[in-house]
Amino acid sequence: MASSQSTTAATTSGQHELLIIGGGVAGLTAATFTARAGIETMVINDGETVLRRNAHLENIPGFPAGVNPRRFADMLRAQATRNGAEYQTGTVTELTGSAEKGFTATITGGQASSDTEREADDESKPTRELTAGQVLTASFPDADYLDEFDIDIRDTDGKQYAEAGELGRTGVDGLYVAGRLAERYHQAVIAAGDGAEAAITLIHDNDIPFYNDWVAPEGYWTDRGREVPPGCEEIDPTEQRARQEAAMAAMQEYFAAPHDQQQRTFPSLVDDERNRLDWEP
Numbered sequence: 001m002a003s004s005q006s007t008t009a010a011t012t013s014g015q016h017e018l019l020i021i022g023g024g025v026a027g028l029t030a031a032t033f034t035a036r037a038g039i040e041t042m043v044i045n046d047g048e049t050v051l052r053r054n055a056h057l058e059n060i061p062g063f064p065a066g067v068n069p070r071r072f073a074d075m076l077r078a079q080a081t082r083n084g085a086e087y088q089t090g091t092v093t094e095l096t097g098s099a100e101k102g103f104t105a106t107i108t109g110g111q112a113s114s115d116t117e118r119e120a121d122d123e124s125k126p127t128r129e130l131t132a133g134q135v136l137t138a139s140f141p142d143a144d145y146l147d148e149f150d151i152d153i154r155d156t157d158g159k160q161y162a163e164a165g166e167l168g169r170t171g172v173d174g175l176y177v178a179g180r181l182a183e184r185y186h187q188a189v190i191a192a193g194d195g196a197e198a199a200i201t202l203i204h205d206n207d208i209p210f211y212n213d214w215v216a217p218e219g220y221w222t223d224r225g226r227e228v229p230p231g232c233e234e235i236d237p238t239e240q241r242a243r244q245e246a247a248m249a250a251m252q253e254y255f256a257a258p259h260d261q262q263q264r265t266f267p268s269l270v271d272d273e274r275n276r277l278d279w280e281p
């Protein structure tokens, strides 16, 4: 956890099965899958997903009239943590190690309770280290910390893209990449799907041979004399109703009022004469 030591003395503040670097659309979707698979998952995020700059998100599945992008980003994070992932803010500046020895990430910036507090930008906060057996990176547009590894990085227009192999693998054992960082199409649904794909690949690589994260009604497999497959669950009608009610209550809370966070814009426009940091849509 947080330490009061100086920025020069990194403290090892935790050991995790999986570190996800980047808590945007791809990283948080991946975290939901890995945490639900029982892999102890820590997400480190250094600021805002670019999705928060969108004005109204109209092409994400499941929202016929669109959705406020900041609300959607909040809900992605809530979904990951509700399913058991941990989340901290901070910037990963260095990554070393291997699947054999374990990976160590050096992190600067503070562990804010909310990424909108942007404490991750505060470099006076202590430097800390986290270790993990595996790493999934989705830190668009920053791949500087991957220098140590034999992964091609394409640098263009101030943005970096990391070469992804098949299904999110990188060619480095235990290290996966997803989302826009892997140069996938710049759409939220693609980033989410790509995060899920890399996560399921990682789950398979953890020796779970066949894996579907499904919730099915009671008897779906067992009434046919079959075992409930790994990652799947059967629930009875009472449990089904309880989950539906909890979901309805949560959605009513999320959408009870307009989102209170101001729209941010492209960083180079922020300090211009229109003072667009304070611009509201």
Ligand SMILES: Cc1cc2nc3c(=O)[nH]c(=O)nc-3n(C[C@H](O)[C@H](O)[C@H](O)COP(=O)(O)OP(=O)(O)OC[C@H]3O[C@@H](n4cnc5c(N)ncnc54)[C@H](O)[C@@H]3O)c2cc1C
Binding pocket: 021, 022, 023, 024, 025, 026, 027, 044, 045, 046, 047, 048, 049, 050, 051, 052, 053, 054, 055, 056, 057, 058, 059, 060, 090, 091, 092, 093, 138, 139, 140, 141, 142, 178, 179, 180, 181, 185, 186, 187, 188, 189, 191
């Ligand atoms: C103005 C605008 C409007 C858009 N509108 C739409 C739209 O209408 N529909 C649509 O589908 N898509 C839209 N997009 C695109 C969509 O937002 C992206 O494709 C999607 O967010 C990519 O997801 P990602 O997880 O790869 O990256 P992001 O969601 O950006 O997440 C990357 C995360 O990594 C973090 N990070 C970066 N470096 C580090 C580091 N070193 N350490 C720790 N964390 C790090 C970042 O802070 C960020 O939170 C829009 C984008 C913009 C800019």
